[in-house]
Amino acid sequence: MARYEEEYVEEPEHEEVSEFEEEEVAGISIEGEHAVDVGPSIVLSVTYDGNKGKALVKLYSPYNDKVYFWYDNTGHKPYLLTSATPEELVSKHPNIFKHPGFDHIEIVRKFHPLELRDVIATRIVAKDPLAIGGSRNSIRNMIPQSWESRIKYHHSYIFDRGIIPGAWYTVKGGNMEKAEVHIPDDVRGLVYDALERPEERELAHEWMELLQAPIPNVRRLAIDIEVYTPMENKVPDPEKAEYEVISVALVGNDGLRRVLLLVHGNMPISPEEFLDKEYEVLLFESERELLEETFRAMLGYPIIVTFNGDSFDLAYLYNRALQLGFRKEEIPIIRRRDYITVPLGIHIDLYKFFSIKAIEVYAFGGKYRGERGLDAIAQALVGLEKIERRRSVSEMSYGELADYNYRDAFLTLYLTTFNSDLVMRLIFLLSRISKIPPEDLNRSQVSAWIRNMMYYEHRKRNWVIPNKEDIVNAKGQTRTHAIIKGKKYQGAIVLDPLPGIYFNVYVFDFASLYPSVIKNWNLSYEVINAPNCGDAREHVPGLGHSVCMERRGLTSLIVGLLRDLRVNIYKRLAKSAKSIEEKNYYDTVQNSMKVLINASYGVFGAETFPLYCPPLAELTTAIGRYVMGHAISIALKMGLVPIYGDTDSLFVWNPPKELVDGFVQHIESTVGIDIELDKAYRYVAFSSRKKNYLGVLYDGSVDVKGMMGKKRNTPEFVKEIFSEVLDILRAMDSVDRLEDVRTKIGALVRRYDELLRTRGLTLDKLAIKVSLNKDIEDYTKNKPQHVKAAEMLKKYGMDIGKGSVVAFVKTSDPNGVKPVQLARVDEVDTKKYVEYLENTLEQVLEAFGLNFEQLRGAVALI
DNA sequence: ACCTGTGGCGAAACAC
DNA sequence: GTGTTTCGCCAC
Numbered sequence: 001m002a003r004y005e006e007e008y009v010e011e012p013e014h015e016e017v018s019e020f021e022e023e024e025v026a027g028i029s030i031e032g033e034h035a036v037d038v039g040p041s042i043v044l045s046v047t048y049d050g051n052k053g054k055a056l057v058k059l060y061s062p063y064n065d066k067v068y069f070w071y072d073n074t075g076h077k078p079y080l081l082t083s084a085t086p087e088e089l090v091s092k093h094p095n096i097f098k099h100p101g102f103d104h105i106e107i108v109r110k111f112h113p114l115e116l117r118d119v120i121a122t123r124i125v126a127k128d129p130l131a132i133g134g135s136r137n138s139i140r141n142m143i144p145q146s147w148e149s150r151i152k153y154h155h156s157y158i159f160d161r162g163i164i165p166g167a168w169y170t171v172k173g174g175n176m177e178k179a180e181v182h183i184p185d186d187v188r189g190l191v192y193d194a195l196e197r198p199e200e201r202e203l204a205h206e207w208m209e210l211l212q213a214p215i216p217n218v219r220r221l222a223i224d225i226e227v228y229t230p231m232e233n234k235v236p237d238p239e240k241a242e243y244e245v246i247s248v249a250l251v252g253n254d255g256l257r258r259v260l261l262l263v264h265g266n267m268p269i270s271p272e273e274f275l276d277k278e279y280e281v282l283l284f285e286s287e288r289e290l291l292e293e294t295f296r297a298m299l300g301y302p303i304i305v306t307f308n309g310d311s312f313d314l315a316y317l318y319n320r321a322l323q324l325g326f327r328k329e330e331i332p333i334i335r336r337r338d339y340i341t342v343p344l345g346i347h348i349d350l351y352k353f354f355s356i357k358a359i360e361v362y363a364f365g366g367k368y369r370g371e372r373g374l375d376a377i378a379q380a381l382v383g384l385e386k387i388e389r390r391r392s393v394s395e396m397s398y399g400e401l402a403d404y405n406y407r408d409a410f411l412t413l414y415l416t417t418f419n420s421d422l423v424m425r426l427i428f429l430l431s432r433i434s435k436i437p438p439e440d441l442n443r444s445q446v447s448a449w450i451r452n453m454m455y456y457e458h459r460k461r462n463w464v465i466p467n468k469e470d471i472v473n474a475k476g477q478t479r480t481h482a483i484i485k486g487k488k489y490q491g492a493i494v495l496d497p498l499p500g501i502y503f504n505v506y507v508f509d510f511a512s513l514y515p516s517v518i519k520n521w522n523l524s525y526e527v528i529n530a531p532n533c534g535d536a537r538e539h540v541p542g543l544g545h546s547v548c549m550e551r552r553g554l555t556s557l558i559v560g561l562l563r564d565l566r567v568n569i570y571k572r573l574a575k576s577a578k579s580i581e582e583k584n585y586y587d588t589v590q591n592s593m594k595v596l597i598n599a600s601y602g603v604f605g606a607e608t609f610p611l612y613c614p615p616l617a618e619l620t621t622a623i624g625r626y627v628m629g630h631a632i633s634i635a636l637k638m639g640l641v642p643i644y645g646d647t648d649s650l651f652v653w654n655p656p657k658e659l660v661d662g663f664v665q666h667i668e669s670t671v672g673i674d675i676e677l678d679k680a681y682r683y684v685a686f687s688s689r690k691k692n693y694l695g696v697l698y699d700g701s702v703d704v705k706g707m708m709g710k711k712r713n714t715p716e717f718v719k720e721i722f723s724e725v726l727d728i729l730r731a732m733d734s735v736d737r738l739e740d741v742r743t744k745i746g747a748l749v750r751r752y753d754e755l756l757r758t759r760g761l762t763l764d765k766l767a768i769k770v771s772l773n774k775d776i777e778d779y780t781k782n783k784p785q786h787v788k789a790a791e792m793l794k795k796y797g798m799d800i801g802k803g804s805v806v807a808f809v810k811t812s813d814p815n816g817v818k819p820v821q822l823a824r825v826d827e828v829d830t831k832k833y834v835e836y837l838e839n840t841l842e843q844v845l846e847a848f849g850l851n852f853e854q855l856r857g858a859v860a861l862i
Numbered sequence: 863a864c865c866t867g868t869g870g871c872g873a874a875a876c877a878c
Numbered sequence: 879g880t881g882t883t884t885c886g887c888c889a890c
Contacts, residue, residue: 358866370887445865484869485883491868492890513890514867598890602866609866617867647869647890691870691889706871706888713886770886778863782875782884816874839872 032058032067032344038171039063040179042216042428044302045346045437046163048154053128055157057176058345059169060302062216067302067345070176076157077103078132079125080140080149081110081464086122093143096124101131102139110464113526113554114474116533121147121464129153148465150610155452158435159459166431166438168213181209187569194568195561199552203561210432211570211589215425220303220348221252222413223294225313226393226405228264235799238312241319244287246393247401248294249409251279252301253417257410258282259402260290265394273399279406281398288324291317298332302345307374307412310349310443314340339443346439348427350415358446362595363426370712370771372803378411382418386411420584429592433562446599447609453596454611457554468612475529478614479543480622488605489618492647493628497686497693499846501735502643504654505695508664509678510627512563513648514601516673517623518616519560524553525604525613543622545615555616559600566593567674624648627671634666644684646691650675651684682733685847692843694729702726708840715833717765718840721752725844742850745841749852752837756830766828767807767820775802785810789819796822 041059044067049056055072082089086105089096096102106123124139126132133140133149140149148156158165168179183205191204226247227236236243248260257279263269274281284290294317298304306313318333318340334341341347353359354377360366368380375386387407396404416423431438434449435456441449458465480490510516517523527548530537536550547553570590577583603609605617624647631650635642638659644651655663660677667675681695681703692706704710709722728744731737755761770786776794779787789808790800798821800806807820810832818827838852845851 366888447866450866482868487868489868494869494889599866602868605867606865608864621868649890689871708872711872711887773886774863779885784874784885786886836873843871 032069035059035068035070035171035176036174038068038070040168040170041068042168042218043163043165043437044218045439046154046158046165047437048129048157050128055154057163057169059171060216060218060345062218065219068171070171072157072161073174074161076160077125077127078129078153078156079123080132081108081121081123081147082143083119083145083147084122084143085120089122089124089143096139096142099126099131099137099139099142101126101128103127110462112464112466113458114466114470116526116530116548116551119464147467151455151465154437155435155440155455158437158452159456162456162460164210164432164435165441166215166428167210181213183208183212187212187573190569190572191565194564197552199557200561200564203557204565207433207561207565211429211565213432215421215428217253217421218303218424219252219254219301220305220413220416220424221250221256221297221301222305222409222416223298223309223313224249224307224405224409224412225316226401227316228394229392230394234797235312236316238315238319241316241323245290245317245320247405248290249279249402249405250294250297251406251409251413253413256297257406258297259406260284260293261398261402262287262290267398269398273397274402277402277406279402281402287320288326291321291324291326295321295330295332298342299344304342304345304347305412305416306347306349306351307408307415308349308351309347310339310352314347339439341439346437348416348438348442350412350423352443353423353427354415356445358595358599359426362598363591370805374408374411378415382411382414384411384414420581422584422588425585425588426592429589430595433592433596446595447603447606450596450600450603451610453558454555457558461554466611468610471525471611471613475525475613475615476545478618479545480618488614489621490625491621493625493645494647494690495632495642495645496690497644497688499686499688500849501683501685501847502651502653502681503683503735505643505681505684506652506655506660507678507681508631508650508652508675510631510648511567511674511676512597513624513627513673514620515559515563515597517620517627518556518601519563520672521619521623522547522549522553522556523616523619523623524555524557525611525616527551527553527556528613528615528619540619540622543615543619545619547619555600555604559597562593562597562600566590566597627673630671631667631675634670635663638663638666644686644693649678685729685844687843687846689843694726694844694847696730696732700730702730707843709843713768713770714840715766715768715836717752717755717761717833718837720765721748721837722840722844724748725841729844738848741848745845745850749837749841753834756833756837759825759828759830761825763809763820763823763825763828764807766809766833768809769805769807772800772802772804772806776800785817788815788817792822793819 038059039061041061043057044060045058047056052071055076057070059068059070103125106125108121108123109118110121112119126139131139140146169176170179191208195201195204225245228243228246229236244262244264246262246264250256250258259279260282262284314333318331318335321331332343334343355372368377371377378384387404389404393401427438427441430449431441434453436449436452455465478489482488482490529545530548533548533550537546537548539546570586574583574586574590577586601620604613606612628645632642635652640655640659640663641653642650643653664675680698682698684693684695686693695703708714709719725745728741732741772790776787776790786806786808790806793800808817809820809823810816810829811818811823811827812829841852
């Protein structure tokens, strides 16, 4: 076991495999036009072409609607760095020189951020990426120490050549050059006013070019397929691809709306079925011809969009085509281990994109929280639904099938076009900022984006990118203890609220507290606990860490600048925009930045992040606690009454208006972090629970935080009562109305009590919907109710596993639970539901000094 | 197999 | 029975 663990730490990569895949020969010889002289075009993708052994940049020109291929002409090759001298390599590791992939070695001078001085390193250059890392006999495994040997080659190429994915370039005489970007004077002025330090202005200028450059409307095709399924509920296996593809829907943002149908089985067909459709229908007698037509269409677009194409649609098409006798070169689909791409342009899988936590939470405000399906996401974001499927696709009439299939492809495309191409713009902007190509960005979590952003800045400055273990060894571990068991370090302060109703509550908020802390306190891994610092070392009391103030920390610079650009420039530009389009654009920019800013502290506390630096994470929260404590003590000194606060917010009860500005200014002048009045509540209702309150704003809208009544896994009927209670509370305008509230809520509770007792509620109202975060077999420590229910469903042949949402009801039998699909109303354990209701309302009622028993009155239960 | 962090609540399962 | 752990979901 111990041995396994050790190996695990040393070789955590499956990057190895992906590096290997870069070596794989593309299955198809289709290429974009070779770029010799090309007008302004954007970088769609940067990859490694294994055939040519060169980096390949795919450019798209919106002016002539063409994809161009530009191959590296600078002789760039894969390499790694090592501290070993050439002499040492020759004497101790002579095998390196015999490696078939070995090219040559160079001596380089680099700045080493852990030593804060220049070092001499040896660069081992190879003929192909696989020789560096990715196979058992790669060079990196032959030497005891190396740097930068785990960076994917196409990323390394981006960093070294300073290529910005998603940005504009031209090609002149075969050379790729960055295109000029016009930056309006007013925007430039804002930056110069906001930033004083030269290094900030310089980087800001670079970034403004990325943020201001227009994002073209790239032509794209959404694809969705339907496969014949003999069994209901059984998703066809794309690896086996044993059943016919009976329908393919193709919807493009250039107006293409087409459904290709296979005439199959004994389903009668009549031409009238396809009259008055918003799409055209092509009928095929042969599945092979249907696929040929699909592939032809795919080759006409620089971007292919799917919803789950990586694991289903494109994988199925690929394998099915092979089975039908297509040669690999005839299939415009390239399979990689983790994803699927296309030979001409790029493939965006929206399922993967919308699954990215940071996108879900920050870009879309949690609107589709926890839901991953096309239906749920489309409904949440654009208010459109899939067509309800009343029977299996195999039993549908041709008309029904075409409608169903078309809608899916239409929704897939629509998810990229709504709100002026918001999603495409997000992808391209985030690519530009983080230097990760759209195809990678689309499928990787935010930590990979931040990693690339940081690596790019390292290479730009000729820094060695240090190894994770070296950072931890040099900077040390954490010194604080987390409140929650199993966590690595202490986090934020959450104040204990006193139960009650508070009228006229002002909420003050530190605008992006942690990024501000990182900026103001110069936090960055290379200057924390640094060597060679001398007098400029500032010790942070209580933690035993120090920060070297002699030089600007790289993380501090980058995170600080992202924050400043967002707050001082792009939020303002969005506010002052002269048109809706302009406002949309600037909002997209500032939202993209928010995504990166919000994750920029957390990654340094994540062991999986390659620049993992525990003291950096720990210092950030510690200073955050200090800032928060400082704000509380200033409030108290000014005679204000803080009643609650969480991490970066402070709730102040009924402050005299004339003190508000002074409070804000005093904090800003003492800790140097902006705090602002975020909102004012007519009243806030606190129970004794943290992260759990209800606030009514002056416009009558209600904020509900953390309460059971709004959780996803609360039964619908409880949510309904909860929302009716909210309506009652919304109307309350003073404490005197408390008696009214009590009467109304009492009546409500009695009504539902009655419904429960007489079993007048349907199963769907009683269903508790809980996600399976693991596969059923992986629940080894205990077996929660939703897992029990899932097991029963599985017995009935339902395809259920990680990611599925299980709907169950609580029953009176010994098991205590049954999936809704298998339960009857009379089996329901009404007592449990009364309890549920009671506990949900208790969270609200406690604030009002009410309790459930009183409200229910004399009516006996059960 | 996961892929930004910690703090917190509530229900149920498990350990004793 | 009580205390602890696990799990899901949420706040920030």
